[in-house]
Amino acid sequence: MYQIDDVKGAINRVAQAIREHRDYLGELDGKSGDGDLGLSMENAFDAVQSTADEYAGSSIAELLTKAAMNCNRAAPSTMGTLMSAGILSVAKAAKGKDAFSDEDVVGLPRAFAEAIMARGKAKLGDKTILDALLPLADTLEAEFAKNRPLKEAFAAAAQTAKTAAEATAGMRAAIGRAKWLGERAAEYPDGGAILCAVIAETLAQ
């Protein structure tokens, strides 16, 4: 079972990883967009981390609801807003629970992806974060269904996310800023997909 302290620990590790990848994410976003992905994710996770630091209660759902609101306020960019919708979906999954079971955790990436799809109206193949997140969810669910321990299944899923994120290089974006560029931005991987891979790798550790 994953308690609130585990959730806080995960938040801290992700925030740290994002700070480390800030400039790289910004650079990738600059290839096809406005270069703010690194900065805005840093802002987003600084806000999420402070929320976690300051939260003295015991409800994972309440913590994550606050985190989602603060995330949007601190980083209302496309990814910040989608991230906030995703975090809110995790909060909803925690509703009425003290802790997440392994089964709960396996379901979270799918819920996160569905929240992103509901808000952003993108789909698999549009060259977005979804192109790493949906394959991640697929692998995680499949490996866990084969009775592999969660840790191993998650590691496999993180690997899938990494491969899938890199494979967005060469794709033509169908949504967001990158769409406006057509062929010109095709050669670079999508910043949002790489972000997903970075987060997945961090959580798998």
Add this chain to the structure above:
Amino acid sequence: MYQIDDVKGAINRVAQAIREHRDYLGELDGKSGDGDLGLSMENAFDAVQSTADEYAGSSIAELLTKAAMNCNRAAPSTMGTLMSAGILSVAKAAKGKDAFSDEDVVGLPRAFAEAIMARGKAKLGDKTILDALLPLADTLEAEFAKNRPLKEAFAAAAQTAKTAAEATAGMRAAIGRAKWLGERAAEYPDGGAILCAVIAETLAQ
């Protein structure tokens, strides 16, 4: 005796020399001023040269009066305006003459310098063109007075101008843009003085 065609030839050579030194003069001016000395001298002598090219008459005085007016119109910067005053002084010296004698030529640098002093109110030691032009006039007059042929006297004067111009490095400007800098621009020679040396060297050849 120097006829109108000699005057036109001299103008052409000086214009050519200034084009060749344009960027260097601009750079020097930039050390203490606004960097436009090269460009504005190019404009000034393009105008003087066109005036000479187009002038079909036979009066040196008329040619140089027109040249002085066009010089100011084309380059009304400090140096352009002073140059125009100087050219006008040469025109005045030519008044009523078909040609310049050697004696006439020897008197021209002094006349030029006096016109510049009348208009610009600077004096020897202020770190301006005068710090090359006045020594040039001194040497020319002195050497010619020693009965050296004009060509040789002029070569000696050009050498003096060069040495004097370079010696403006280290001086503190007392007038013009460079004054505002005090010590900071002291290490570089004055652009106007170098300009004088370049012109003298060209005419000496």
Add this chain to the structure above:
Amino acid sequence: MNKIMNRPDSFVDESLSGIVLAHGDALKFAQGDHRSVVRADAPVAGKVAIVTGGGYGHLPVFLGYVGKGFCDGVAVGNVFTSPSCDAIVDAARAANGGAGVLFLFGNYMGDTMNFEMAAELLDMDDIPTAIVKAADDIASAPRATFQDRRGVGGIFFPYKLAGAKAERMASLDEVRGIAESVCANVATLGFSMSSCQLPGMPKPIFEISATEMELGMGIHGEPGVERTTMKSSAELAEILSEKLCADLAVKEGDEVAVLVNSLGATSKEELYILYNDFHACLERRQIRVEKVFVGEYATSLEMLGASVSLLKLNEEFKQLLSDSACTPFVRV
């Protein structure tokens, strides 16, 4: 980093504080929210309020268009980042004079999601809203799907005309209608010769050599149609006039308004050289220029470059265009 600032993370807040200090007679924060600014006389009773918003770093877009004859309020995001839903709601609440709120902003995903969330929240308070997105950059999508385009400097025209319409006390539907028809008749194309640097980032958004230019660049440094060697003003005017006239199907005898906009660092001296050439191109096509705006109307921090916007005019547009309008940043 050659910027005048203290800390990157207080860049926007300190700048906004300076604006409200300098222009306290014209602007105020809304509801204590320091990312939300409204006209000092807001709410104007009975008038449709126009609320805009977007990322910072484009002044006078967006905050600079808050004032009489333009917008009533603005929500301000971080540099090049959309504003929060909260800030939009605060601006709308403070600006609403009882006749509803038009959300008028540039077509970007982040902004769209946040303005839509704000509209949902305001709906719960029975404040009617309408959304119109400027989508004028012809480099980003073909005319047939113009609503997919990104919003750039041409947003000046819907601000100006919808602003005038609202000032004449038209209804929300009418103001929205004007904004939509103006958006359908504006086209913009820009180009840039340098990048710009986000406060706090170690490098410019992109690299470009001193002899190159990017044609069709977006106002956040999004790459454009092509990268090419630097063109002369006459060549640029030819390309821009050709593409803009074709896009709007402007032809002999038509009347237009022209906006020549600096992306930030390009001097006004150069903008007028471009206008001189652009004017000649329109004259050759016998297109009449009714009104010209030249200057900084939508910038990208300290980017070198410019954009030209064309608005195809009709009688109503001409009248609304001639109404006076004024903010601390823009007067027409």
Add this chain to the structure above:
Amino acid sequence: MNKIMNRPDSFVDESLSGIVLAHGDALKFAQGDHRSVVRADAPVAGKVAIVTGGGYGHLPVFLGYVGKGFCDGVAVGNVFTSPSCDAIVDAARAANGGAGVLFLFGNYMGDTMNFEMAAELLDMDDIPTAIVKAADDIASAPRATFQDRRGVGGIFFPYKLAGAKAERMASLDEVRGIAESVCANVATLGFSMSSCQLPGMPKPIFEISATEMELGMGIHGEPGVERTTMKSSAELAEILSEKLCADLAVKEGDEVAVLVNSLGATSKEELYILYNDFHACLERRQIRVEKVFVGEYATSLEMLGASVSLLKLNEEFKQLLSDSACTPFVRV
């Protein structure tokens, strides 16, 4: 060369042509001289005409200040080069409404010589002239010999106040008097973080690294007081307010007007951060800010940097400051 232009040697003429095309309702060439521009309604009968002039590349200085409430005419030189005596004479003749002409320009040798020659020529036509030179850059000479200073962005204030005085139909002596007393009460200090490039020249005027700044830089790139590492906005505000207040002996209870000016490439966003800090410095000294102007008022092509000017106010200055004035470039 990342400039929008055709040929370096037609840079000024094409730009002026664009300006007169774009603003034909407000400006016209004087006497067929394409380096001489006057208000479209010039000459204004019975009004003292204010004629200015100087090098190009500083817009709105100088041409941008021709309009109601500011100047009547301008003579335009090449980039960073004084105008010709001819152009000054043409502007003065076309602007003269019978009450004489005030020549109001920045203190530079080339300009001074050409305006003086023009004054001699106009004297032969019995057109009375007076000369006032703005000399506001405190980096270039001490207060005791302030008339030796170079003229920079603070010229805005003599334009504004002498312009208002002339518009109120004061005599040439009175207008000259106001211009002189304003010049004696204006102080400016600037700084820059990059150079600019003259059209046609292969390199920028000077080199400066990305981590340095030049304090006291002139508007043609003339070096200033010192070269130092880049300072924060708060540090800059501290230095500028300290030096400007000391220079003008502004103290507790005094009233001032403030001008925060971009040298060209620096964004308005940053100017307001600087104003935010500058305001705090004045507040601490209990100096009241009566009016603030922030934006591009005197530029150096695409130079990065800013200047702050302070005008010490008295009752008459305050009244003249509040008169409205408007040109195609500046409205107050």
